[in-house]
Amino acid sequence: MSGMSLRRQSNKAYDTLEEKLRVDILTGRLKPGDAIQTETELAASFGISRNTVRKAVNILVDDGLLKKVQGSGTFVAQIDEGLKGKKAEGVQNRQILFLSMSSALSEECGRATFLPIFENINRLLEKQSYSMLYSQLGLDCTPPVSLVKKDLCGVIFHGELPPAFWSNHIWPLPSVGLQYVNPEIDCNWVKIDNFSRSYQAVRYLKELGHSRIGFLSNESKLFMPRERYEGYLKAMAMHGLKVEQEWCITWQRQRCNGILPSERGDVDYWPYMKKAFDGTKPHPTALICLDDFRANFASAALVKHGFRVPEDVSILGARNDLRILPLSFTGFNDRLDEICSEAVRILLAEVNGQGGIEGQTISLRPEFIPGHTAVSPASVQKK
Known part of the structure; x- marks a missing residue:
């Protein structure tokens, strides 16, 4: 399982806390190096026990999103740092990066857009034994380490990506864009009609x-x-x-x-x-x-x-x-789950050399x- 899994288990008492921290980290509201509240503070804020807080935090530590520093507290990890040591031998060439832009995800609360994309893409990739990495592209357009090293086999991105970024950092990797079609970016696209x-x-x-x-x-x-x-x-x-x-x-x-x-x-x-x-x-x-x-x-x-x-x-x-x-x-129903499914299908077909028509823009009619x-x-x- 990818270290970036967004599993949600609503039958567990710590689910709300775990999801809140996960979304805050992945959307950049909590940044690498930021300290999270203490167990006592989180327990009081969410009305749960310290033991329950500890369970939620430990899951995020295992997923590489948080790191504990003895005597200092618990801090947000660097994403790439958090994923180090979690990669099984040979997994590097079975990694897919999901890249999101601040301009896309700041429009709505994370629960409405962010989590469905993650859950669907992550679930589908795991079924095919691929791992999903995540990075949010900031306004300075600094590429994540995984893109710089090209330690990936493909990229799915969401948001208004600058064409120069795609040309300089993503191409020639297989890539699929979600929703925000740009004719200057020569890749496959999947969007709502x-x-x-x-x-x-x-x-x-x-x-x-x-x-x-x-x-x-x-x-x-x-x-x-x-x-x-x-x-x-x-x-x-x-x-x-x-x-x-x-x-x-x-x-x-x-x-x-x-x-x-x-x-x-x-x-x-x-x-x-x-x-x-x-x-x-x-x-x-x-x-x-x-x-x-x-x-x-x-x-x-x-x-x-x-x-x-x-x-x-x-x-x-x-x-x-x-x-x-x-x-x-x-x-x-804007069918975001099916948009993600189609994007994964197209990307993996290209990754695996199964061909398909290049330059596709697939539009799904809303229900x-x-x-x-x-x-x-x-x-x-x-x-």
């Missing part, structure tokens, strides 16, 4: 009787929100529906030291939504949101200002992986799931 997602959303809402359909997403300059917004505009035109500028509720948040901060707590979307719902013009009777995360904030803002969801405004959302959390809104947050507009219901 963002146009199909927008098209299905508009079609469904039109069938319910909606014609005033809006689109809501922050991070409007990033690839995925931008592609879904463009898909919305095209789908509206294809269905003969008018788009008012006020219904296009898109904005880009400011970065802090180059990174998008997490949106947590009582975030207010109303300043961005007000232009569409201030009463000066007929408001949208439906909103297509980037995902459930944004849909939740949009719904809260509408309710706070006297709108009923879905009676006054229907809302569509989406989730990456329904095995972790069900949809909160009518919307889409629409009816729910309770989209109904016919009031004007149709009254007829």
Whole structure:
């Protein structure tokens, strides 16, 4: 088993602590050399015994993510350092690197995007007797040691990777990119079909009787929100529906030291939504949101200002992986587990010389799931 396994055993009391520390380390919130809290502090914070804390910490030590220094405490390990001594003889040429970019994983909480990618890729590679290494590419684009040494047989990456980085550090290793397709990077890609997602959303809402359909997403300059917004505009035109500028509720948040901060707590979307719902013009009777995360904030803002969801405004959302959390809104399963599976299949075929078509971009259509947050507009219901 790879030292980077992201196994989750929810029947164990230490699962929550183990997962929290693991995600904090792998997303860079805890950096190499950082000391974690003491056993006593962690026990108090999570409401568990010190013995339970010790079990969780020992698992992460065994996985090479933490290291204990006698008399000093427990610290976050260097990933490559943590993996040293864990490689069985000959395993070096059966290692796959998963490389993530800060710009991709800072958009959402780790549980929604980060863990499904890890669990799926790691599980599939282990079945084929491959080990998975992990590195998060920082803003300085310093390559991980494993890439410098080329101690790998392939790379899967997620996020908006600079083309020069791919050319200088990944090529000619077999590689597959997830989601963020860049035509300047000549590798295979697997992604969700963002146009199909927008098209299905508009079609469904039109069938319910909606014609005033809006689109809501922050991070409007990033690839995925931008592609879904463009898909919305095209789908509206294809269905003969008018788009008012006020219904296009898109904005880009400011970065802090180059990174998008997490949106947590009582975030207010109303300043961005007000232009569409201030009463000066007929408001949208439906909103297509980037995902459930944004849909939740949009719904809260509408309710706070006297709108009923879905009676006054229907809302569509989406989730990456329904095995972790069900949809909160009518919307889409973005099939992240199947995207990861297809990426692993393509990569291992190339690694093993089994050929296949080069230069593929495989798009999976999202699965629409009816729910309770989209109904016919009031004007149709009254007829």
